Amino acid sequence: MDEQVPRDFETLRATILDRRESLPKRIAQIAAYALDNPDDIAFGTAASIAASAGVQPSTLIRFAQQLGFDGFTSLQQVFRERLRERNSSYDERLQALRAKAEGGAGHRAIFDGFVAAASTSLNDISRTLDDANLEEAIALLAKAQTIYVLAKRRSYPVATYIAYALGKLKIRNQLIESAAGLNAEMVSFATPADAVIAISFSPYAPATIEEARAISEQGVPIVAITDSSFSPLAQFARVWFEVAEADFAGFRSLSATMALAMALTVGVGEKRRDAGRRRKA
Amino acid sequence: MDEQVPRDFETLRATILDRRESLPKRIAQIAAYALDNPDDIAFGTAASIAASAGVQPSTLIRFAQQLGFDGFTSLQQVFRERLRERNSSYDERLQALRAKAEGGAGHRAIFDGFVAAASTSLNDISRTLDDANLEEAIALLAKAQTIYVLAKRRSYPVATYIAYALGKLKIRNQLIESAAGLNAEMVSFATPADAVIAISFSPYAPATIEEARAISEQGVPIVAITDSSFSPLAQFARVWFEVAEADFAGFRSLSATMALAMALTVGVGEKRRDAGRRRKA
DNA sequence: GCCAATATGAAATAATAATTCCAATCCATA
DNA sequence: TATGGATTGGAATTATTATTTCATATTGGC
Numbered sequence: 001m002d003e004q005v006p007r008d009f010e011t012l013r014a015t016i017l018d019r020r021e022s023l024p025k026r027i028a029q030i031a032a033y034a035l036d037n038p039d040d041i042a043f044g045t046a047a048s049i050a051a052s053a054g055v056q057p058s059t060l061i062r063f064a065q066q067l068g069f070d071g072f073t074s075l076q077q078v079f080r081e082r083l084r085e086r087n088s089s090y091d092e093r094l095q096a097l098r099a100k101a102e103g104g105a106g107h108r109a110i111f112d113g114f115v116a117a118a119s120t121s122l123n124d125i126s127r128t129l130d131d132a133n134l135e136e137a138i139a140l141l142a143k144a145q146t147i148y149v150l151a152k153r154r155s156y157p158v159a160t161y162i163a164y165a166l167g168k169l170k171i172r173n174q175l176i177e178s179a180a181g182l183n184a185e186m187v188s189f190a191t192p193a194d195a196v197i198a199i200s201f202s203p204y205a206p207a208t209i210e211e212a213r214a215i216s217e218q219g220v221p222i223v224a225i226t227d228s229s230f231s232p233l234a235q236f237a238r239v240w241f242e243v244a245e246a247d248f249a250g251f252r253s254l255s256a257t258m259a260l261a262m263a264l265t266v267g268v269g270e271k272r273r274d275a276g277r278r279r280k281a
Numbered sequence: 282m283d284e285q286v287p288r289d290f291e292t293l294r295a296t297i298l299d300r301r302e303s304l305p306k307r308i309a310q311i312a313a314y315a316l317d318n319p320d321d322i323a324f325g326t327a328a329s330i331a332a333s334a335g336v337q338p339s340t341l342i343r344f345a346q347q348l349g350f351d352g353f354t355s356l357q358q359v360f361r362e363r364l365r366e367r368n369s370s371y372d373e374r375l376q377a378l379r380a381k382a383e384g385g386a387g388h389r390a391i392f393d394g395f396v397a398a399a400s401t402s403l404n405d406i407s408r409t410l411d412d413a414n415l416e417e418a419i420a421l422l423a424k425a426q427t428i429y430v431l432a433k434r435r436s437y438p439v440a441t442y443i444a445y446a447l448g449k450l451k452i453r454n455q456l457i458e459s460a461a462g463l464n465a466e467m468v469s470f471a472t473p474a475d476a477v478i479a480i481s482f483s484p485y486a487p488a489t490i491e492e493a494r495a496i497s498e499q500g501v502p503i504v505a506i507t508d509s510s511f512s513p514l515a516q517f518a519r520v521w522f523e524v525a526e527a528d529f530a531g532f533r534s535l536s537a538t539m540a541l542a543m544a545l546t547v548g549v550g551e552k553r554r555d556a557g558r559r560r561k562a
Numbered sequence: 563g564c565c566a567a568t569a570t571g572a573a574a575t576a577a578t579a580a581t582t583c584c585a586a587t588c589c590a591t592a
Numbered sequence: 593t594a595t596g597g598a599t600t601g602g603a604a605t606t607a608t609t610a611t612t613t614c615a616t617a618t619t620g621g622c
Contacts, residue, residue: 024599025588043361046580056601061581072580073608080324083364107419108412110551111544115407118536119400126396127291131389138388154445157438164435165532249547251446255399255536263392266530270391305569306618327610337571342611353610 005068009038009082015067023066026055030063034079042079046072113248118255120246125256129241137223137239137264142271144195147173148187148215151199152208158199158225158254162261169269176211187211192219197264199225199257200233201245212236223264225257286349290319290363296348307340308347315344315360323360327353375401375527394529399536401527406537410522418504418520418545423552425476428454429468429496432480433489439480439506439535443542450550457492468492473500478545480506480538481514482526493517504545506538 006012016031023031033053034041040049050057057072064075141147147166151159159175166173176186190196196215200208209232216222216236224237227244234240241260245252287293297312304312314334315322321330331338338353345356378394422428428447432440440456447454457467471477477496481489490513497503497517505518508525515521522541526533 026600039365043365057580059600084320084324106412107415107544107548107551110547111410111415111540112407114540114543114547115403118403118540122396122399122403122536126393129392134388134392156445157442160441161435161438161535164437168532248543251449251543251547254442254539255403258535258539259392259395259399262395262529262532263388266391266395266532267388270388307570338610340570
């Protein structure tokens with residue numbers, strides 16, 4: 001018996017490619033289809049796959065048998081296993097990272113912990129972000145004459161990134177910060193024709209809250225990124241996003257907030273470009 | 282009919298979690314199993330899944346029906362679809378999202394793009410980061426009297442985050458930035474007993490390079506985070522990290538750099554604490 | 563503690579899908 | 593171009609799997 005049944009996808013693939021030349025026409029046809037559409041093989045029924053590949057179900061079974069399987073079903077297992085492994089790798093790796101980080105095995109573990117926290121946060125936010133909310137925020141910001149950016153302490157890096165990106169997109173913006181302690185004055189220039197992006201997480205920096213309150217009392221609409229509906233920022237905001245960042249070693253990730261911030265920024269850029277184009281036309 | 286059938290996995294998951302409380306015991310049991318072992322649902326037969334979850338096949342079908350599906354088979358489709366999608370690698374997904382965003386597919390696509398870019402970057406860096414390099418950098422920084430942080434433009438948010446974290450850890454640090462244009466003077470205070478974290482990506486901000494050169498000429502050791510071995514920063518650095526961030530819509534992610542920055546920061550914090558403890562003992 | 567409504571288990575049934583079989587066709591070779 | 597073997601198509605058969613049904617158990621309200 002020189003027939004070694006390929007148990008994993010890569011071996012199977014190699015075997016098929018190897019024999020390609022010597023396969024009968026219809027078998028070759030289904031072989032090509034299998035390598036091109038492995039997902040279909042994993043999920044389809046013999047009949048549906050055969051139809052998609054343009055052959056008879058029986059041919060599909062002969063193909064499987066020629067490879068040493070005892071039928072289509074066992075061939076299909078290989079294709080399913082492949083999907084399973086590919087898919088689990090990500091979650092499992094995250095799990096492993098977290099476990100290793102918990103175990104405290106040197107500095108690599110710290111790094112892994114931050115990577116895991118960031119990944120988790122990204123997963124969470126892409127699950128929970130509300131599309132309508134995003135549209136509303138972008139629409140609001142796109143109308144603004146000047147976009148003010150307000151964030152301190154832990155959220156400050158996000159603010160600087162937003163300011164950088166807005167600048168690159170040639171969107172007028174003002175980061176509310178001042179070495180000279182002129183924040184209050186800066187805030188007082190904002191009008192209802194402007195808008196604010198405010199970012200703050202618990203424990204909320206008092207200055208951020210205070211400035212957000214002042215600016216909202218002037219009628220300037222606020223888009224807030226914060227961590228719960230109890231956040232004082234949420235009550236001043238016209239639109240607000242709840243972002244739950246995972247933490248590690250006492251520091252919360254910023255990855256989800258960053259992704260959202262970029263989406264807002266670039267979204268505003270696009271919306272303005274579209275509006276401009278429409279006006280010209 | 283108020284029954285909205287969840288067509289995608291996330292919606293389904295949310296629906297299940299939402300109703301969790303009100304589900305009968307066995308149904309709840311299979312619901313929990315489904316969320317814990319989605320792969321098994323995708324590939325198993327009703328009988329095999331029911332057995333693994335410790336319920337009857339009929340319960341599984343009732344579960345599906347309660348969610349608004351017309352049977353187990355249509356519920357299973359959702360789990361299969363999830364595998365299909367998840368399976369496409371991050372790179373492929375990023376590619377697809379880019380195309381989608383180009384085509385003007387709404388703002389959600391932009392957001393998804395940034396999330397995908399961040400995830401890709403995190404994947405890459407956790408694959409490529411060299412442990413020894415990390416140890417060396419942390420050892421070097423832990424010895425420093427003052428840690429100077431140097432980064433402009435796109436990398437500036439990372440610098441502010443490092444400065445924030447170092448501050449929280451009570452590690453003396455100095456962000457090299459000055460509204461008054463006194464960077465050169467600031468740099469001149471650094472001595473070989475200090476250290477620098479410098480971050481710069483192509484196109485390298487000339488000021489960063491210039492200051493890095495000046496500071497290295499004073500014998501101050503530099504830990505650099507940059508994007509290639511050809512980076513001018515790499516040549517001034519005692520230790521350097523190559524970080525390849527994925528980009529989307531013209532903006533590169535910062536997630537990998539952030540994770541590395543946090544690992545460095547917290548690593549230094551730990552190393553100092555350990556050293557302090559040893560000295561006391 | 564009893565009743566009705568609801569939930570569960572187990573087996574029967576229906577549906578679906580894989581496999582087999584055989585006749586028809588194709589192809590290489592003499 | 594005739595012949596044997598290999599290949600293929602399509603329907604029949606068999607196996608597997610989902611679903612339904614109904615008897616039994618459990619639960620919650622009075």
